Each structure stands twice: as C-alpha cells, then as structure tokens.
Amino acid sequence: MLSFIVRRLLIAVPVVVASSVLVFILVANSGDPLADLKGRQPPVPQQVIEAREKLIGLDKPLPQRYWNWLTNFLQGDMGVTIRGQEVQPLLWQRMQITLRMVVLASIVAIVLAIGAGVLSAVKQYTVTDYTFTFAGFLFLSMPVFWLAALLKEYGAIRLNKVFGQQVIYTVGPESPNLAGSFGHRLADYAGHLVLPTIALAMISFAAWSRYQRATMLDVLGSDYIRLARAKGLSRSRVMVRHALRNALIPLVTVVAIDTAAIFGGAVVTERVFAWQGMGSLLVQGVETNDPNLLLAWLMVTSVLVVLFNLIADVLYAVLDPRIRYG
C-alpha cells in the first residue's frame, strides 16, 4: 500500500512539471502586459518600452524565462502583480476563502449524490426515481451562475424573512470587521456560505447522482449480490455492506475528474456573491494581463487538482483491493 502511494506521488511530479510548462507557454503567449503602455497616446518612446521589458524580464528567451520563474516559484517566490502586490500571500489568502466553498460544496454534493443515486436505483422506476432523475437533469442543464443568482436574488430575502433576521448573507465570505467569539464567527461564515455552497453543490450533485444511480443498478444486478442474498443475509446488510460498498468505488474517480470543473464553477459563483476569492483574482489577472498572477493562479490550481486526484487514487486503493498492488 505504501509503495502504491509512493508510486502515485512519483507519477504526480512529472504531471505537475508538464503542467507548469503548459501553463507558462499559455500565459506567455496570451496577452501583452505592456499592451496599455504600448497603446498610449502620445506613443511612449521605444527605450521606455524596452526598459520596462527588461524590468519584467521579457527580453530574455522563453525557456530562460520559464526556468527563472520555475525556480523562483518552487522557493515560494511568486513575484509581484502588475500593481506591485506580492502574489504569494494574496493567492494564499484568496485560496483559503475559495477552498471553504469548494470543499463544503463537494462534501454536500457527494452525500446528496449517494443518497439520491442509491434511492433511485433501489426504487427503480418509481415516483422517487423519476423525481430524482428529473431533478438531476434539470440541475445538470442549469447554468451555475443562474442558479446562484436565483438563490441570491430570491432565496436570501425570503429565507431571512422566515427567520426574522438576517441569517443568510449574499455578499462576500464574511461580514466586514468580523469579531467576537468563535461560535459567532462560525455562524457568520456559515451564513455567508449557505447560498454559494448550495449553488455549487447542486450542479455537481446532479451529474454525480445520475452516475451513482447507474453504478448502483449495475452493482445490484451482479452475481455477488445474488450470492450474498443466497447466503441468507438481510436485505439491508446486502444493500449497505455489499452493494453500496462496491458502488462507491467508481464515484471516487468521477469526483476526482470533476475537481477541475468544480473550481471553474467556484470562479463563477464567487462572482455572483461578490466573494473576493480565487475567482475575482482570476478575472483581475486576465483583465490586466498580469503574467505573474496568472501563472501563479494556474499553477496553484493545477497542483490542487493533481493533489485531489492523488487523494482520490489512494482512496480508490483503500476501497478496492484489486488495484492495491497494481
């Protein structure tokens, strides 16, 4: 088992490295950080432009720029943004905010997907099944930004009316100048998290629950389930210990593959709820053609995705003895 983990880690490294190359090439070619400088009227003298280029390092060949950037990055130096902010602490802070949403939404989506998928499969072709399936299709076809906007514009007000006070917040990850006991702060975070998490979770849940249903049906029809029942085990034991245990395995892979997509969804959702997280950082980076910021952003996200995939791989090996020594 340990060798399995080590092997997976070793494979992950070249992936991340290759990712860094791809990302670098991408960002280096996508937009000119000096665009506004070059486009100014009256035209800026060439020497100034060249001087700037030298400052940023654009005068060096691509591979060298890559190497410089990589070595710096690995030491934790992610450079500065166009406006002069330190990228690393900025990214770190924003990441924590976004991860709050992403992790919570993933957990919620997983739990809901398992529940809905299993119920749908067990009660195949009943009203429950049709309802879940239709809900799945609906949310699958719904753009996350629209759902988020819907929840924000309509849900928040109504819910707050029900509680009689503002419990659900729609702007930002926490109230400004938040202070007080841990419990108070937690409640504040929660209030801000509710709507974005629901929006993000629903979309993932839709896709995963359909997959889970299909997997569960597959498992329920298999020979070993029949044998388990032939042994005289109770229905519930067969369902949980045998069927569910096997049906959860493929879901791990699916969730891992979708990690990148969830980040994408988070970017959009943050926009709706005006969170100052990774999402707004990305937009800022793109709009200002900020190479350091974009590079750092893409790399960090990439590493996170690879990390989640790694965790998923290990989890898979824990659940499925067949691949443990593969």
Add this chain to the structure above:
Amino acid sequence: MADTRVPPPGAGADEAGDGQELRRTEHGVQVHEVASTTTEREFTVEARTQRQLIMRRFLSHKLAVGSLVVFLLVVVASLIGGRLWKYGYADITDEFSSPPSLEHPMGTDSIGHDSMAQILRGAQKSVQVALMVALLATTFGTLIGALAGYYRGWTDSALMRFTDLVLTIPAIALLAVLAANVAEKAGNWFFIGLVLAALQWTYIARVVRGQFLSLREKEFVEAARALGASDARIMFRHLLPNATGSIIVNATITVAVAILLETALSYIGLGIRPPDTSLGLLVSTGQQAATTRPWLFWFPGIFIIVIALTVNFIGDGLRDAFDPTQTRVRA
C-alpha cells in the same frame, strides 16, 4: 385433459400434418423429416437493419423525441427568427423597462432593447458556438482517441498524459486566459468556439480510446487483419462504426456542456461581449434587476435551461437507442 393413450402402431401411419413423407425405423418408430421452416416459430418479428432498430428505439423514447422537436424549434427560431422578428437585437425602442406585452413578448431592458430580439440573438450565438464545438471536438477527439486506442503503447501513453494535463486546468480559467488573448478576437464567437473545442476534445478522446481498446481485441479485427486490411481501413471501416454510438452520445453531451461554458464565460465578461450579446451576458445584466424587472432575468435563464435540457434528453434517448441493455428511467 391430454390424451395419454397411444394410438396403436400402424393406425394413421401415413399421415403427418404437413404431408411429409413418413417412414418407419428399424424399431418401428414412425418418423418424418423435420423441415427447417417449421422450427422457426419464434421469429414473429421481421428482421431489421441496425440503423432501423436504433431509430425505432430512439423514437419510442418519447421524452427524447419531444426534446428533439423543441431543440430544433429553438435552433430554427434562433437562426431565422432574428431576421424575421421586427426588432433587431441592437435596435433601441421607445419603451424601456417594460414588462412582457404583445408588442414585446419578453419585455424590454433599461435602454429600450427588445428582449426577445436579444434573446434570439443570444440563443443563436450559443447554438452556433455549441454546434461548432461539438463538431470540432468530436472530430479531433475521435481521431486522437482512435490513434491512442488502436496503437496503444507509447502513442497511447503520450496522448493520454497530454489529455490528463489539459484536464488539470479548470476550463473557465483556461478559457479566460485564452479567450482574452487578443483584444480584437475576444468576443468573436468563432474564436470562443475554437477555444472551447480545444478543451472538450479530451473527453471524447478518452471515450473513443476506451472503445477502441476493447474493440481491437475482438475477433473480427483479427480476421480483417488476416485478410490484409491496412491499419487505416481497420480503424475506419471496422472499429469506428462500432464506436459510433458512444461518439454520438458524447457529442450531444459536448453540446450541452459547451452551451453552459460559453454562457458562463459571457456571464463573467470574458466571452461574447457587447455590442453582440449572449444569453450569459443577458443574465448578467438582468440579474441586477431581478426583483424589479424579473423578465430580464428569467427569460434568458430559462432559454439556457431549455436548450441544455433538451440536448441532455436527446443524448439520453440516443444512449438508450444505441445500447438497450442500459437501465433507464422510462420518463
């Protein structure tokens, strides 16, 4: 009920119902030839070609057929409707911020644009992008997947590692960076479609690769090879037709995903930009007025949902049509 008495040998010996020849064996058993036609009692259904079977199965899936109709309507409306409708999407009318009426079935926005015209235009863009993405991604993805699945070994590893790589980066981020690339190109639906396709092909490539991997082991491939068929011929004439089902199903999924991605991109302002419009953009501007002028928020959203939903249902129907052994909900 059954008559268990045996008629004595000899009685009625020369009659067999079909007028067949009777003879007696050495032990005196009366037998006749068994005509092969009489044994095919079970074939009460006429044989149909593969394509016909698939069509029949798809057509029996009412939800999918209904969705197909609605989707086609939307496509036609978006492509042609814009020209037929009295207002253009950029026209500014006198009434602004007016709720739906006979004059403006979907209301107008704060500047005086007719919402219906805008939505039709936005739908047109979305559909254009989505169909283009599906076409490009499917073609390219199929090619890559076929090569990887057929040749295996290094080709496969290299290609698959590459697709893995592309998948580690969130679509939105990649799109944002790519689409905002060159100022003039940004906002051009063709460019956006190109960029989206550049991401989507990976999913189809994986699917096709999987199919080719399992299909190439089948005997008919060995037989073809024994007959001297070239690699290309095997891939195109033998393997590809068998993978068509998966390819088509995934192509429809690609359409749905492309629509959602394009609208999301437009929503955050990095996709199709003014003066052109997209359903995502409409939602973005309409969101601020959601409570006061709901029509600006709901109509574009519902359009997106309808398009994506119908495509998803069609995809589901296609999946069932190509593989009836799949369990499905008969909605």
Add this chain to the structure above:
Amino acid sequence: MATNTLPEQPAAETGSHAVLEVKDLTVEFPTDDGVVHAVRGVSFSLEPGQVLGIVGESGSGKSVTSLAIMGLLPRSARIHGEVNFQGRNLLRLPDKEQAKVRGKQIAMIFQDPMTSLNPVYSVGWQLQEAILAHQDIGKDKAWARAVELLDLVGIPNAADRAKNYPHEFSGGMRQRAVIAMAMTNDPDVIIADEPTTALDVTVQAQVLDTLERVQENTSAGIVLITHDLGVVAGMADRVLVMYAGKPVEIGDTDSIYYDPRMPYTLGLLGSLPRLDAKGAEQLTPIRGAPPSLINLPPGCPFSPRCPMSRPNCDSDEPALRPVAGVDHVAACHYAEELAGDVAAAEVFETAEADVQALEELDHLGTLDQAEAEQAEERA
C-alpha cells in the same frame, strides 16, 4: 394446463421423507413484449443424500426454477405452486423468513465463480459472514470455522488463503470457496446452478469431486442443474429433463441414459460424442431452436423439432406419465415407440459433412489453389 403426476417413490426408499418437495411450480415474468412463461409446472421431490440432476438447454427454465426455490427472483415475477420444505411452503413465507432458510438449510452455488464473490472483501471474511448470519458464535470461532471449511474443500494453506481476496484465487478455487460457503451451516439441500459450466474440464472434475465430498460429509440432497449430460451421468441419482419450462422426462440416471422415452431426451443423448461409441458414430444435432416462452402455441413444445410428431402433438400437450416402471415418467404421446434400445441416429437426422463441397475442393487440387482461385474470382 396439463397436470403432472409425481413419480411414486420406489418401494425400497419409502420410510425416508423427501427433504424438498416442489409441486406445480409456475413462474411468469411480465415484460414489454408480453408475459414470459419461464416455468410451466415443475414438480419433483428430493431425498436426503440424493443427487437430482436437472438438465436442459438455455432458456428451459432450470435456473429460474432454482431461483424460485431460493426466493431470489425479482419482485416482478409471478410465482405459483408449492415449494415444501420441512412442512412449510417457502413460497408463502415473507422474505425475512425465507432469508432464515436461505444459506442455512437450503444453500446455492452459482454458475460463474469469477463474479460470484464480492471483490472487495477477503474470501475468509465472506465465509465468516455466512457463518455469523445464521450462527450465534464469536467472530474468532467463525473465522476458524471458515478456515476449516476452506481446508475441507481442498484449498491449500487455508489459513493464509482465507485472507486473500477473490481476485487472488483461480477460477476453480473460487468455485470451491463458493461451495465451502454453501456448506457452512450444514444445509439439508444444496442447489448447484451450472457449477462447472464456466470452468475448464480438468477443473470441472475437481469441483465435482468437491461436491461429492461435501455430500458425503453432510448427507445433503443436491439439485445439480446443468446442460452438460456428462456431468449429470457422473453424479446424479435421478435426472429431470426440462424443455420449454416444463419437465419432459424424469427417471433414474441409468433409466434415462439407456432407455430414454421422450424424443428430446433421445436427441440430446445422441448429440453427445461418446468415447465408447462402437465404430464410426454419427452425431444427431436437433434441428431448430427452443420456442419463445411468450407466445407458446398449444400442443407439445418440442413438436416442431420432433421427427416423431403427429398431428395431435400440435394440439394436445402431453402430460408426464409413467413409461417404464413407476419411477420413470415422460411427457410424450408416443413414448412407447421408443422402447427397446432405439438409437438416436435412427430417429434424428445425422449431421453430415458437406461431402459435395469437399469433393469439389478435392477436384480443384489443393486447398491453397482453391483459395487463390476464389480470390481471383473476387478481384
């Protein structure tokens, strides 16, 4: 519907009570295309220590019969009749009660050992689970018993192997593990549904050997379901031949093999190549295919494929009736004609090589030349 008369127990065996008695079992499945009559009136009884072989083609209803006895059919199935075990009709019991009988007093072995075991739990764990489900003993004791059982069925290094996962076992070993699982609670009846079909011949022999040993140990009655007549000949005391959802012949093994009285049985036996055939033997494949169980026409279901069929065969379905002594029953109007050593080749058409084609090829010289000429023709 024709009712079947149960063969009376031969005088020598009365005194022992049948451990399992199936009466008029009928199973129907409603489907989109119509109602499938999978089982249309099966009756048999099983004595302790006896091996009953149920033989038939795919689709004859033999597996569905066994699943019905175990209560493992899907909820959409409509089941009628009686399955009497220890004085109770199992079909009338609620699922919970059936579960108490399953795995404890009536155990089942399935066809495909590769998929019968849950891949995520160790073999020992699955055996332990079977034990703990019906016996109130500690986990350690249950594990020890599991290892014991694995040893009994011939798994080497049972103590170590018990910790292995199913994918680490070979096909034959897996099947033996499944047999061990069936034995755990000392069942009175073991139903083996095609236990050797998915295995190589040499492994088959081992598995059957194991089954025999199990029987000696537990004196359970075994229902051995298979389409392989060779397997049945080696192990069964009595044979039940099924066709189109109904038994068409029941009798002692010797009686069936040497004195078949139903044309289908005769044809089946004739289609087997035999090592003890005298001289050149010709096989008798039975032409055609089994009928659809949805639109079953009246009369004997075998009639369209039967060289002996007469007009009344298409209108009256024959019932099982004694044909050679009281233990041997067959469902054929003309069973008497088959008395006295009738060879299958007499009644059925024999398979012949396409002599004409072979002669033509010979005429062309070598086979290679023929290929070359054929290729030229095509070009």
